[in-house]
Amino acid sequence: MTPIKVLNGPIYDEVHQKINPWIYQITRVFKNKDHAEVEFTVGPIPVDDGVRKEIVTQITTTMKSNKTFYIDSNGRDFLQRIRDYREDWDLEVNQPIAGNYYPVNLGIYLKDETSELSLLVDRSVGGSNIIDGQLELVLHSQIGEGAKWRRSYGQEIYSPLLLAFTEQDEKTRTNFQVSTFSGMDSSYSLPDNVALLTLQELEDGKILLRLANLYENPKTVTNKKITYFFPGFTPNVKTGCTTGAQVVNPMVFNKRNQHPSV
Template sequence: MKKNDHVSIMYDLQDETLEVGPGPLKMHFSLASGQLTRMINNRTGVDIPIQQSYLWYGSSSGDSDPQASGAYIFRPNGGPPTVATRLASLKVTRGSLVDEVYQQFNSWIYQVTRLYKYKEHAEIEFTIGPIPLDDSIGKEVITRITANMVTNGTFYTDSNGRDFLKRVRDHREDWTLEVTQPVAGNYYPLNLGVYIADGKSELSILVDRATGGASIQDGELELMLH
């Protein structure tokens, strides 16, 4: 019989932050809010404040736009996205090769973050649903990563899983864009990933399925999840 080397730990919320990661990549979580606050790569020296949150855009019903939001159409109702929660429960499992962080953001959003001893990236697995509809509002659920970076409206998305193409918010290379959809008009299809860079550091997200991504504000990346 082999001894289990994984230890599950619940932390005292009176502490301030928790560092997770058995390898060069470290992630810091606030024990007061349960949210990600910082990422550090001890090999490269990168150390950036960073946040991750779950939000949802209210879906347009078509009363103020000729096209309603639907299964293959993203049309938010024009209002700002609603933050799902500002507090998350936090549980950590530590092992010799991998640390896992379990977060529950509300009754229908869960997340597991894994950091491996010999890897310099974090793996995130989310579970969403069933999405509540008791308020009769459709919800376009996203996750948003916010970093302390100056990106000047520029981000990069893959083209059919091949080269990454430069995207500039509210801009098209071949014609003058009339912005009527400031959110949906800046979302692009992702098969591989999306990243932002500012000359000092780069923040990349790789996806395991086709989805949509955007950078609506400088230093931010959004992924459409549901």
């Protein structure tokens, strides 16, 4: 049985559940309120057994929802979804689970003639109604190499080369003609797992360089000399920043960047 610990307080009561060594759940039941709060701590997901896992939470009721549920559209209006159905075409159901999942940015709910169940989320997750009267959310996943090629090829679609053209006469063509150019050392290329997000000139001779690790596996992180990105120049000062380019204390920066999958 799952170990359970109950804590009582003046504002709410808490139920602590240790599902297993890497899943912990806290349910807070507020007094004089009609809602509860559920907090999950998931991970790191073990994959030593060779089995990839998706961590899903399910809330089951006796409601007769008749295959119908509602999910927000980019955090705004809620749209009606009907399981195994598409309004614009006749759906051939080949993936009864994945084919009924939708992104949940704000919330998901279902209802019948007498009751309603709503789930609000604090971050974007996948959600669905696979069984009448039941809602489920994907909290975390470790599904292996399946997403690797999508992320790599997705970079080509999201960040294609930009071709630019201008009119020139013979004089300007001769003066400004450049046969080859590379913003990176020609002897170096980025590893497959690294994407260049930003290379931007700031004020006072500063340059913002942002790199992203495309894959979850920390072993794919590669440390390379920053001078590869500035051929012909030698940076005077190198400062680590957060993703938003805010400079933080080096100790905090190192601590926060121990988990490249986050």
